Amino acid sequence: MQLWDLAAAEDDRRFSPYCWRVKMALAHKGLQAQTIPWRFTDTDKIAFSGQGLVPVLVDEGREVHDSWAIAEYLEAKVPARPLFEGAQAKALAFVFKTWVETTLHLPIMRAMVMDLFNALHEKDKAYFRESREKRFGMSLEQFGADPKKALADLRTLLLPVRKQLVQEPFVSGKQPGFADYILFGPFQWARAVSPQRLLEPDDQVFAWRERMLDLHGGLARKAKGYPVWA
Amino acid sequence: MQLWDLAAAEDDRRFSPYCWRVKMALAHKGLQAQTIPWRFTDTDKIAFSGQGLVPVLVDEGREVHDSWAIAEYLEAKVPARPLFEGAQAKALAFVFKTWVETTLHLPIMRAMVMDLFNALHEKDKAYFRESREKRFGMSLEQFGADPKKALADLRTLLLPVRKQLVQEPFVSGKQPGFADYILFGPFQWARAVSPQRLLEPDDQVFAWRERMLDLHGGLARKAKGYPVWA
Numbered sequence: 320m321q322l323w324d325l326a327a328a329e330d331d332r333r334f335s336p337y338c339w340r341v342k343m344a345l346a347h348k349g350l351q352a353q354t355i356p357w358r359f360t361d362t363d364k365i366a367f368s369g370q371g372l373v374p375v376l377v378d379e380g381r382e383v384h385d386s387w388a389i390a391e392y393l394e395a396k397v398p399a400r401p402l403f404e405g406a407q408a409k410a411l412a413f414v415f416k417t418w419v420e421t422t423l424h425l426p427i428m429r430a431m432v433m434d435l436f437n438a439l440h441e442k443d444k445a446y447f448r449e450s451r452e453k454r455f456g457m458s459l460e461q462f463g464a465d466p467k468k469a470l471a472d473l474r475t476l477l478l479p480v481r482k483q484l485v486q487e488p489f490v491s492g493k494q495p496g497f498a499d500y501i502l503f504g505p506f507q508w509a510r511a512v513s514p515q516r517l518l519e520p521d522d523q524v525f526a527w528r529e530r531m532l533d534l535h536g537g538l539a540r541k542a543k544g545y546p547v548w549a
Numbered sequence: 550m551q552l553w554d555l556a557a558a559e560d561d562r563r564f565s566p567y568c569w570r571v572k573m574a575l576a577h578k579g580l581q582a583q584t585i586p587w588r589f590t591d592t593d594k595i596a597f598s599g600q601g602l603v604p605v606l607v608d609e610g611r612e613v614h615d616s617w618a619i620a621e622y623l624e625a626k627v628p629a630r631p632l633f634e635g636a637q638a639k640a641l642a643f644v645f646k647t648w649v650e651t652t653l654h655l656p657i658m659r660a661m662v663m664d665l666f667n668a669l670h671e672k673d674k675a676y677f678r679e680s681r682e683k684r685f686g687m688s689l690e691q692f693g694a695d696p697k698k699a700l701a702d703l704r705t706l707l708l709p710v711r712k713q714l715v716q717e718p719f720v721s722g723k724q725p726g727f728a729d730y731i732l733f734g735p736f737q738w739a740r741a742v743s744p745q746r747l748l749e750p751d752d753q754v755f756a757w758r759e760r761m762l763d764l765h766g767g768l769a770r771k772a773k774g775y776p777v778w779a
């Protein structure tokens with residue numbers, strides 16, 4: 320199995336929140352994949368997938384892209400250790416996915432965008448600046464001008480997961496599910512490129528992130544990035 | 550089974566989003582309860598529950614309060630037609646509950662707060678004004694001063710459910726679950742007291758609300774309130 324995985328300047332600094340979902344899901348299923356470092360501008364290398372974004376997975380000659388489609392593919396391939404415990408859990412995880420992407424990714428990006436920019440491979444910098452400045456409607460510097468406010472926003476927005484994590488160890492209950500990997504993605508995205516402290520140690524979400532870093536033999540903790548200070 | 554259910558000036562105008570969750574869940578389970586009209590200031594009438602808020606359910610001499618606890622109680626009593634398809638679905642529904650209560654209730658309240666105030670029983674008005682003005686940190690009139698902005702905010706905030714409803718008829722998938730009743734609560738809250746048009750007919754959430762109004766023999770549609778214009 321091969322997974323094209325977004326890398327920064329260094330081949331082993333992997334930061335995509337969408338790729339992290341997939342790597343955690345692969346480990347959850349007990350599957351191994353060769354991860355191939357890829358940059359935003361390497362679109363020719365994944366042209367076979369018919370689109371230009373990672374993650375792209377190839378398994379036994381079959382190509383699957385989009386992190387949600389990959390999760391569905393892995394669930395069908397290995398039904399044991401489900402990512403989704405059933406159709407209702409999957410529907411609610413899909414709602415959760417959109418909420419995370421449209422609500423939480425933004426303040427995390429604001430808190431560390433210049434660290435991310437500086438960590439990028441040189442060949443990706445112009446693409447990243449141009450595409451993100453167009454999306455945000457302002458310069459990267461303006462977008463990332465107030466990390467303190469971004470972090471305060473993030474901590475407020477995390478309330479729905481925090482209230483769940485007071486009751487159970489994972490967003491998905493007693494065991495992690497794909498919803499946990501979805502939420503973990505942007506934390507690992509930041510951790511890969513930025514020393515910014517996203518969470519306070521007395522936050523239940525901090526303790527959850529520690530559990531996530533420890534899962535699957537410490538897969539995420541061992542990955543190149545900044546330590547998480549307690 | 551008896552359910553203490555928040556009423557406006559008229560006994561049959563029932564508006565609590567938390568009580569609506571429970572009434573929909575009872576119908577989902579095929580259960581019937583006698584609903585008892587109750588006002589905010591009738592705390593003595595539910596003093597037996599050890600607290601002062603509805604919904605309060607009494608079944609075979611057992612008292613249960615808090616809408617989530619009632620859902621758990623009903624699920625244990627009637628395991629068929631589950632509200633939660635499993636532990637993971639329940640955990641994700643709990644995250645969804647906090648999100649709805651802390652994110653969506655607010656703009657809906659802003660859009661219709663004076664209609665709600667005007668619909669209240671006279672004996673509840675002083676309590677409502679005082680408690681809500683303290684909570685919001687401003688007068689009801691100030692809180693509800695810009696319903697257009699509140700509705701625009703609401704429609705933006707609904708994106709995570711809208712993306713799910715493009716794919717499947719319910720938040721919970723092919724069948725409604727407790728998460729649907731949680732989201733439906735504040736729409737039925739508004740519908741009971743306000744002619745305010747919360748959703749545009751071309752919105753997938755509008756079509757979902759129509760389906761919710763039709764469920765269980767049109768239970769919610771038959772309830773006293775304003776029509777939903779297409």
